[in-house]
Amino acid sequence: MRFYQLLISSVVIFFVLYAPQPLMPLLSLEFNVSAASAGSLMTATMIPLAIAPLIYGFVLAKENPLKILKLSMIGLALTCLLVPFITEFNHFFIIRICQGLLLPAALTSMTTYIACRYQGLELQKKMGIYIASTIAGGFFGRVISASFAEFFTWQDFYLVIAVTLFVLAGLIRIKKQLAISATSSVFSHLKDIQNPTMLKTYGAVFCMFFCFAAILNYLPFILRDKFDIQSTQQIGFVYIGYLLGALASLLSPWLVKTSANTFKLLTYVFLFYSCSILLMIPADLISFMVAFTFFCSAMFIIHSTTAPLINKISPATPSVTNGVYVSFYYCGGALGSYFPGLIYQHWGALYFLLAIVLVCLIGGGLIYSARSGTEITATS
Structure with missing residues (x-):
């Protein structure tokens, strides 16, 4: 499989994950459900992503990741084909659960394939490009789905995704078994991460993505209720702050290099993260979009800094270290995509944003207190 094929596949796969997000108000009206219930469509896919990295590793230890x-x-394409025929919200929810079970298999397969195919600096470069493709998939998935809802129907986008996935899957050629190291003792290594520094850092990652998932999931409702933006296309383009914020992650290596202590740097970024949420409260639309861009920038800086940091300080094997990282990451996303919606629908945007600030400050507190254990050295 050529690398550019993998990147295109990554982008389209992330279409499946994020396509419903800008459509939440529309789906809420169409299926006559609450904002929190509509938001649960994201929760349904993220819960499997919170546990899958430690499960699919066993499967990939025996099977070719391309297979x-x-x-x-193919499974994702079939679920997308079903979407235009659903008439009940519960049916859509079940489809999203099925997609949630298939998505981590696809994502874990791609990262495993990259790890098996490339070595050293080339591996780091390819993995960085792959992560960029996931960001692009998240952005364009939101924008294009919103545009389809505006000019065609939101179900039409799922037909396009299905056809594209079938074509891309058909282009995959499985010629030989890749050399994959066994991971039969994954759970025996979990004890290696059971120290305060590791757990606090994982906890901060949980808080980081909890806040991010909450804001992005209920952004369409805030834009509708606070700024009277009804057009799904306009809602989709507000997500451009997501793409601009992603560019800030390029600053992470420079920030780490110029900082005496990475944990101290992350504490400051968490404070900036919290302030950007507070700036959304009294804002007009332009100020809100600027604050939203700052918010996304802080998130991507934290994410691109904690990922290599956790590998540096972890005494566990890389597979366990990163598997648990992804688990905490998507667990935060699963809970953040649902529970803040209950606050939003009962008490409004103000208390919704204040609750998220509180979680963000807890994350900052965890990363600040983790500094005391930085004397731990990595053995991986």
Whole structure:
């Protein structure tokens, strides 16, 4: 499989994950459900992503990742084909659960394939490009789905995704078994991460993505209720702050290099993260979009800094270290995509944003207190 094929597949797979997000108000009206219930469509896909990295590793230890990738893409295509025929919200929710079970298989297969195919600096470079493709998929998935809802129907986008996934899956050629190291003793290594520094850092990652998922999931409702933006296309383009914020992650290596202590740097970024949320409260639309861009920038800086940091300080094997990282990451996303919605629908945007600030400050507190354990050295 050529690398550019993998990148295109990554972008389209992330379309599946994030396509419903800008459509939440529309789906809420169409299926006559609450904002929190509509938001649960994201929760349904993220819960499997919170546990899958430690499960699919066992499967990928015995199977060619390209085979798993091809099968999962076909499965995702079939679920997308079903979407235009649903008439009940519960049916859509069940489809999203199925997609949630297939998505981590596809994502884990791609990262495993990259790890098996490339070595050293080339591996780091390819993995960085892959992460960029996931960001692009998240952005364009939101924008294009919103545009389809405006000019065609939101169901039409799922038909396009299905056809594209079938074509991409058909192009995958499985020629030989890749050399994959066994991971039969993954759970025996979990004890290696059970120290305060590791757990506090993982906890901060949980808080980081909890806040991010909450804001992005209920952004369409805030734009509708606070700024009277009804057009799904306009809602989709507000997500451009997400893409601009992602560019800030390029600053992370420079920030780490110029900082005496990475934990101290992350504490300051968490404070900036919290302030950007507070700036959304009294804002007009332009100020809100600027604050939203700052918010996304802080998130991507934290994410791109904690990922290599956790590998540096972890005494566990890389597979366990990163598997638990992803688990905490998406667990935060799963809970953040639902529970803040209950606050939003009962008490409004003000208390919704204040609650998220509180979680953000807890994350900052965790990363600040983790500094005391930085004397731990990595053995991986």
